[in-house]
Amino acid sequence: MTMEPLASRMRPRTLDEVVGQDHLLGPGKPLSALVGTGRVPSLLLWGPAGSGKTTVAHLLGKAAGGDFVQLSAVSSGVADARKVMERAKGSLISTVLFVDEVHRWSKSQQDVLLPAVEEGTIVLIGATTENPYFSLVSPLLSRCLLLRLEPLPPADVRVLMERALADEERGLGRIDVKVTDEALEHLAGIAGGDARIALTGLEAAVLAAQAKGEAEVDRELAEESVQKKAIVYDRQGDAHYDVISAFIKSIRGSDPDATLFWLARMLEAGEDARYIARRMVVHASEDIGLADPRALMIATAAAQAVEYVGLPEARLNLAEAAIYLAMAPKSNSVIASLNAATADAASADPVPLHLREPGHPALRKHGYGKGYKYPHDYPGHVVEQEYRPARFQGQRYYRPSGQGEERAGEDEREDGRA
Numbered sequence: 001m002t003m004e005p006l007a008s009r010m011r012p013r014t015l016d017e018v019v020g021q022d023h024l025l026g027p028g029k030p031l032s033a034l035v036g037t038g039r040v041p042s043l044l045l046w047g048p049a050g051s052g053k054t055t056v057a058h059l060l061g062k063a064a065g066g067d068f069v070q071l072s073a074v075s076s077g078v079a080d081a082r083k084v085m086e087r088a089k090g091s092l093i094s095t096v097l098f099v100d101e102v103h104r105w106s107k108s109q110q111d112v113l114l115p116a117v118e119e120g121t122i123v124l125i126g127a128t129t130e131n132p133y134f135s136l137v138s139p140l141l142s143r144c145l146l147l148r149l150e151p152l153p154p155a156d157v158r159v160l161m162e163r164a165l166a167d168e169e170r171g172l173g174r175i176d177v178k179v180t181d182e183a184l185e186h187l188a189g190i191a192g193g194d195a196r197i198a199l200t201g202l203e204a205a206v207l208a209a210q211a212k213g214e215a216e217v218d219r220e221l222a223e224e225s226v227q228k229k230a231i232v233y234d235r236q237g238d239a240h241y242d243v244i245s246a247f248i249k250s251i252r253g254s255d256p257d258a259t260l261f262w263l264a265r266m267l268e269a270g271e272d273a274r275y276i277a278r279r280m281v282v283h284a285s286e287d288i289g290l291a292d293p294r295a296l297m298i299a300t301a302a303a304q305a306v307e308y309v310g311l312p313e314a315r316l317n318l319a320e321a322a323i324y325l326a327m328a329p330k331s332n333s334v335i336a337s338l339n340a341a342t343a344d345a346a347s348a349d350p351v352p353l354h355l356r357e358p359g360h361p362a363l364r365k366h367g368y369g370k371g372y373k374y375p376h377d378y379p380g381h382v383v384e385q386e387y388r389p390a391r392f393q394g395q396r397y398y399r400p401s402g403q404g405e406e407r408a409g410e411d412e413r414e415d416g417r418a
Helices: 030-037 053-064 078-089 107-111 114-119 138-142 154-166 181-190 195-212 219-226 238-252 256-268 273-291 294-308 314-327 333-345 361-365 406-414
Strands: 043-046 067-072 095-100 123-128 145-148
Touching: 030 053, 030 145, 043 053, 053 067, 053 095, 053 123, 067 078, 078 095, 107 138, 114 138, 154 181, 154 195, 181 195, 181 219, 195 219, 238 256, 238 273, 238 314, 256 273, 256 314, 273 294, 273 314, 273 333, 273 406, 294 314
Parallel strands: 043 123, 043 145, 067 095, 095 123
Antiparallel strands: none
């Protein structure tokens, strides 16, 4: 007989047993208010793994009374949901349908839920680790209350582990093995806000100590039992976009240490090194630009190194480029000037005649190329003339930031020499 995992056995049975999520729990807070009234609307629980979505769903279902049905979108489909909805139509009691990992259903599968939710045939509770604004259909979002759960801080994770160690009925209280503070600290730290990881690691460590006949779980045994935490990172989901966003913002903020932190997380999680390199190439022009023209060269060289060398060695090339970009002076003049020029360039104004190419003698009779001044025929190889349609003459797009090497360019513009 397989024993139920500790994380499942220790699932809170009441709101008072729930740890964390202070923004949702407490007097006047959304979850407490819903449980207190006993009237539960259709809602979506959005949060990372191990933050308590399933626990909250069960507590809300219990508060609503009636029939509570749980489906997993991983192993269940529309046919299962239809059966629940059909049964709910003829029921005298309310039906709460909890769909875990609801984002795994396709958009058309999600649409099947809409009539029942709209008519109140069922109370839908959906749980998702993915951003619902991207992974769920808009009509479903508009019909549900959205509650965001946050990762548990290490202090709250430790409370849950200590509770499990003391509980003789559901937890590990009957096992005569002590767990040191250092071991608990390690387990809470590597959990990454996921209570399930911490409790699973705790149970593994305690059972390992019991099997060895040892009376204590120290940090070393905890490390052996858990080995290494799998980084929470879905290359197709929120983490992919959130982490690369943090990486780029750290470079933009000139923080090399934060830059290395996020780079390391991506590399450890198996992110495509070519994707990281491409983003750095873009960033070199978008946020550094002419303040340090070498930034683009270094980012491009790193991208080439990824293709030529490959991982794991190319991680050094990526790190070197990332540090350089973070330390470089910053300027967004390139993207700002391009955006400003794009707004005007969208016009249908014709190319001025003197700038047109007279590829045929007959075109010269129509004024093509007439009046064009060849810069190399003038002192300094520069000559004043207009290069845009008449209504955009004098419009200035490129405005040097004055940062880094853009100071020289700014002086030249002001002197009329460029």
